[in-house]
Amino acid sequence: MQARPAHIRNPVKIRGAEKEQAAVLTPETEIELAEMLSAASAPLRVQGGGTRPIGRPVVGEVLSMADMRGIELYEPGALTIVVKAGTPLADVEAALAAENQRLPFEPMDHRSLMGTDGVPTIGGVVAANVSGPRRIQAGACRDSLIGVRFVDGRGRIMKNGGRVMKNVTGYDLVKLMAGSYGTLGVLSELSFKVLPGVAATACVLLRGLDDETAVAAMAAALGSPFEVSGAAHTPNGLDGDPVTMLRVEGFEASVAYRAGRLQALLAPFGQAEIETGLAADGGVSGTDTGWKWVRDVDGFKGKDGDVWRISVKPTDAPELVAKLDARDVLYDWGGGLVWALVPGGTDLRAKLADFAGHATLIRASEDTRARLPVFHPEAAPIAALSAELRKQFDPKGILNPGLMGGEV
Amino acid sequence: MEMPTPDPAILAKKSAVVARLMSVLPKDAVIHEEAGTRAYECDALTAYKCPPMVAVLPSTTEEVVAVLKICNEMGVPVVPRGSGTSLAGGALPTADSVILGVARLNDVLETDYQNRIIRVQSGRTNLSVTGAVEEDGFFYAPDPSSQLACAIAGNIAMNSGGAHCLKYGVTTNNLLGVTLVTMDGQVMEIGGAHLDAAGYDLLGLVCGSEGQLGVVTEATLRILPKPEGARPVLIGFDDNETAGACVADIIKAGVLPVAIEFMDRLCIETTEKFANAGYPDCNALLIVEVEGSEAEIDEQLGVILQIARRYDPVELRESKSAEESAKIWLGRKSAFGAVGQINDYMCLDGTIPVSSLPYVLRRIGEMSKEFGLEVGNVFHAGDGNMHPLILFDANKPGDLEICEAFGAEILKLCVEVGGCLTGEHGVGIEKRDLMTTQFTPEDLELQMQVKDVFDPAWLLNPAKVFPLEASASRRTLAA
Ligand SMILES: Cc1cc2nc3c(=O)[nH]c(=O)nc-3n(C[C@H](O)[C@H](O)[C@H](O)COP(=O)(O)OP(=O)(O)OC[C@H]3O[C@@H](n4cnc5c(N)ncnc54)[C@H](O)[C@@H]3O)c2cc1C
Numbered sequence: 049m050q051a052r053p054a055h056i057r058n059p060v061k062i063r064g065a066e067k068e069q070a071a072v073l074t075p076e077t078e079i080e081l082a083e084m085l086s087a088a089s090a091p092l093r094v095q096g097g098g099t100r101p102i103g104r105p106v107v108g109e110v111l112s113m114a115d116m117r118g119i120e121l122y123e124p125g126a127l128t129i130v131v132k133a134g135t136p137l138a139d140v141e142a143a144l145a146a147e148n149q150r151l152p153f154e155p156m157d158h159r160s161l162m163g164t165d166g167v168p169t170i171g172g173v174v175a176a177n178v179s180g181p182r183r184i185q186a187g188a189c190r191d192s193l194i195g196v197r198f199v200d201g202r203g204r205i206m207k208n209g210g211r212v213m214k215n216v217t218g219y220d221l222v223k224l225m226a227g228s229y230g231t232l233g234v235l236s237e238l239s240f241k242v243l244p245g246v247a248a249t250a251c252v253l254l255r256g257l258d259d260e261t262a263v264a265a266m267a268a269a270l271g272s273p274f275e276v277s278g279a280a281h282t283p284n285g286l287d288g289d290p291v292t293m294l295r296v297e298g299f300e301a302s303v304a305y306r307a308g309r310l311q312a313l314l315a316p317f318g319q320a321e322i323e324t325g326l327a328a329d330g331g332v333s334g335t336d337t338g339w340k341w342v343r344d345v346d347g348f349k350g351k352d353g354d355v356w357r358i359s360v361k362p363t364d365a366p367e368l369v370a371k372l373d374a375r376d377v378l379y380d381w382g383g384g385l386v387w388a389l390v391p392g393g394t395d396l397r398a399k400l401a402d403f404a405g406h407a408t409l410i411r412a413s414e415d416t417r418a419r420l421p422v423f424h425p426e427a428a429p430i431a432a433l434s435a436e437l438r439k440q441f442d443p444k445g446i447l448n449p450g451l452m453g454g455e456v
Numbered sequence: 457m458e459m460p461t462p463d464p465a466i467l468a469k470k471s472a473v474v475a476r477l478m479s480v481l482p483k484d485a486v487i488h489e490e491a492g493t494r495a496y497e498c499d500a501l502t503a504y505k506c507p508p509m510v511a512v513l514p515s516t517t518e519e520v521v522a523v524l525k526i527c528n529e530m531g532v533p534v535v536p537r538g539s540g541t542s543l544a545g546g547a548l549p550t551a552d553s554v555i556l557g558v559a560r561l562n563d564v565l566e567t568d569y570q571n572r573i574i575r576v577q578s579g580r581t582n583l584s585v586t587g588a589v590e591e592d593g594f595f596y597a598p599d600p601s602s603q604l605a606c607a608i609a610g611n612i613a614m615n616s617g618g619a620h621c622l623k624y625g626v627t628t629n630n631l632l633g634v635t636l637v638t639m640d641g642q643v644m645e646i647g648g649a650h651l652d653a654a655g656y657d658l659l660g661l662v663c664g665s666e667g668q669l670g671v672v673t674e675a676t677l678r679i680l681p682k683p684e685g686a687r688p689v690l691i692g693f694d695d696n697e698t699a700g701a702c703v704a705d706i707i708k709a710g711v712l713p714v715a716i717e718f719m720d721r722l723c724i725e726t727t728e729k730f731a732n733a734g735y736p737d738c739n740a741l742l743i744v745e746v747e748g749s750e751a752e753i754d755e756q757l758g759v760i761l762q763i764a765r766r767y768d769p770v771e772l773r774e775s776k777s778a779e780e781s782a783k784i785w786l787g788r789k790s791a792f793g794a795v796g797q798i799n800d801y802m803c804l805d806g807t808i809p810v811s812s813l814p815y816v817l818r819r820i821g822e823m824s825k826e827f828g829l830e831v832g833n834v835f836h837a838g839d840g841n842m843h844p845l846i847l848f849d850a851n852k853p854g855d856l857e858i859c860e861a862f863g864a865e866i867l868k869l870c871v872e873v874g875g876c877l878t879g880e881h882g883v884g885i886e887k888r889d890l891m892t893t894q895f896t897p898e899d900l901e902l903q904m905q906v907k908d909v910f911d912p913a914w915l916l917n918p919a920k921v922f923p924l925e926a927s928a929s930r931r932t933l934a935a
Contacts, residue, residue, distance in 0.1 A: 123809065123810075123811050124708055125704030125705070125707060125708050125810060125811055126704065126707070126809050126810040126811050126840070127707055127810075128809065147708075148710065177652065177657070179652075183651065184651075187625060187629050188651070188652055190657060190660060191625060191628075191629045200902065204898045204902070205898070206898065206899055206902055207895070207896075207899055208899065208903075210874065210875065210876050210894075211809060211874055212807040212808065212809055212839070212840050212841075212874070212875045212876055212879070213807070213839040213840065213841075214617055214621070214626065214807045214836070214839050214840070214841040214879035214880055215807055215876040215878075215879060216614060216615045216626075216664050216878050216879065216880055216881070216882050216883075217876045217877045217878050217883060217887070217891070217894055217895075218883065218891065218894075218895060218899075218900070218903050218921065219661060219664065219665055219903045219906055219907075219921075220615065220628065220660055220661060220663065220664045220665075221661070221902070221903065221906070222660075223628065223657045223659075223660020223661060223663075224656060224657055224658075224660060224661045224906075226657060226660075227652070227653060227656070227657055228656055228657075232656075243712070244707075244708070244709070244710035244711075244712065245710065247710065264570075267569075267570045267571070267572075270572060270681075271569055271570070271572060271593075271594075271681050272681055273593075273681045273682060273683050273684050298752075299710075299752075299755055299756070301751065301752075301755055302748060302749075302751070302752040302755060302756075305749060305751060305752065359650045359651060359652055359654075360650050361568075361571050361573075361648070361649035361650055362570070362571050363570050363571055381651060384571075384650060384651050385651070404648050404649060404650065405648070405649075405650040406650070406654035408654075423654060423655050424654040424655070426654060426655055427644070427645065429638075429642045429643075429644050430644055430646065430655070430658065431655075433644075433658065433909060433910065434655050434656050434658075436909045437656060437906065437909050440902075440905040440906070440908065440909060441902070441905075452655060452656075453655070
């Protein structure tokens, strides 16, 4: 059989402005990727599984990383895994689960919120620094990421960090690459620090709290020594009433003990219920389902409107939310992360006015994403640094140009 | 280790530089007499010394801005300094540089328990950050052994770690925001009380940049509630391999100890003589500490002891009280001091994959014979961060050079097995010329391009981190 040129593959379906896109660049090796980038002179849309279309719309040929996949190295005894960027997230999680380990940061699946299908890749998780409820305890994706390989906009193959947990050799470009949405380089290989799996989980639930009281309750729990690994609040739980959820994880006896202590600690906020789940019971427990609901912002599913993600000091959150007139909100990270659903086209930042933190427009029409900055506008000197970094990493302006703002 | 020759043109304008600095700082904050500048001639890498041209001690961010603007205009290199405890020569001056010390910037600006943060000026010492919140049941997690002296500024610049970072992470995982002044005097607020960056993770980039991108004057740090309790076990083994295998099994088992520390025979014997901690007579020793309530500690220690027993330990000592815990930690905590009592030593800091531990320890043993210098090993085993201590005699001509050559070989070995040159001490001047063993010229070029963005004239701590040859064309830009 006559092989097709390696980089021409079947067209993928893309919604919106880039619909006409036919050919797709699909490198299979880092060297191929480097050749493509050094030869490229026009904008590229860098894509993993295409399940997280976040950012200002980019017009350009699609470069899909989906064919660069595979686990390069996995050492359970060293708590480290090295994978190629196009590896499906599900494959990574399955490999870890087989050794009773996991990614610490509980990455969100954006598909139901964004209305996308496709296969989320680990590269996409890193490019968007995607972290879930456990972020407050275990850190963000960037905190578990210990090494990257990537190709910059000139086609140079770069590495930074490595596969060891402690490494301060040279500048930490690992952190810089996490959350840079493919605008500084195309990630080719990623190393993570992983954690042992969880034997037992308990969820301590408070009902009927207003937002401010809920944030105070979460602060009390997070300020206790009981190692809370999730703290979320919704004014509209499954039955329409407010629910505040606190999670503890670990060995069975310890989980029971800490859940009990939390229940006592939170007595001033009401009589808390405790739900427990055991990994040994196999199936997904009720508590896992609840945290997946928080992680993926399932409460917004099927509801119209734009979705914003606001990062703030937890105790500032309720007052800011009150200004939003939102259709729905969800507080995660003890209040430090607010998801807001607002009518399409709303300039949420105008409503928030000046506040300490930042707001990202996650889901909106292409028009809105072209009109409103998706990423929070930065102070002038910082914006200038960011633009200059972009120029150094991508002098031809070919890597997702404009996706995070700045001039195209 | 070589340092660039001082620029005579800069030395020639010393009095003009001093006069301008005097015009923006209180008199006692500008030190320019030889007797005074001597205090800043080195950090904890004392083999290298050179008094700076001037040292300044600003007390506010505004003063830092004024100093940097002057030095930028006059083309004078600036070396930021916290407490000068760097083991890598990070704060080593050149004769034509201005040392910018942040020791007077030491206030707590805000503590907020609801949001679990503390905002401090960067010259504050690490331990006094915890000191400011511990009565209220909180602590700042990164705990370098130098925590009594070292400053948050240095911790951020080096991304410092400590014994407890297996569970809590290093500085970068506990840092939420900084006030950064760039060489041209611009003040930037990066991060804050919220989590995650709005755009690029510049905070992550600044942390660990060894004072080469900007001067940090304030920091927002994450504080944590103190655990209910903590207790260690001590486990002795016949050989390093067994200890290494036991570490891997403990990690796999799902317990997450706060610390797993390792000591080899040389360190055990030396500290025993010095500190009398009652350590067993064995070839390898682990100290594993866990946290929680009494019952939780028992549960976790139970799992650990069960694993350890499978490896037929020569000694298993579970602490039952605060006194016993202190005794178990005593030897480990006095290890460096004890070795220092008997000898001059050089402390290395490479990291290796935990799985290579037995191989690397064996190779170090072999090399020790080849170079004719003894080595003790004491390190954070849970994360593979090794601290081989090479013993040498500073008074014996040529011994330091042999020791440095031996150290370089050990660090190359760390890289060869998939690890890195430095896990927590930083590159500074010490590992500068070894960077090419870990990075390609292009890897280094991109990192230098990052410095170009923050400090186009390469005036901030210019002779560090990158091999002098690699950075030469950039460092002469200003001249
Ligand atoms: C006995 C001993 C034990 C140690 N144990 C540990 C340990 O367990 N873990 C560990 O990680 N390290 C350890 N160290 C190393 C050292 O203490 C750390 O690197 C520490 O963070 C340095 O802090 P410092 O304030 O002394 O910084 P300095 O030595 O003054 O400077 C270190 C670096 O920071 C830069 N810098 C200083 N201030 C600023 C600023 N305001 N803005 C920008 N850059 C700045 C300097 O230019 C330099 O490059 C130890 C050192 C000793 C002597």
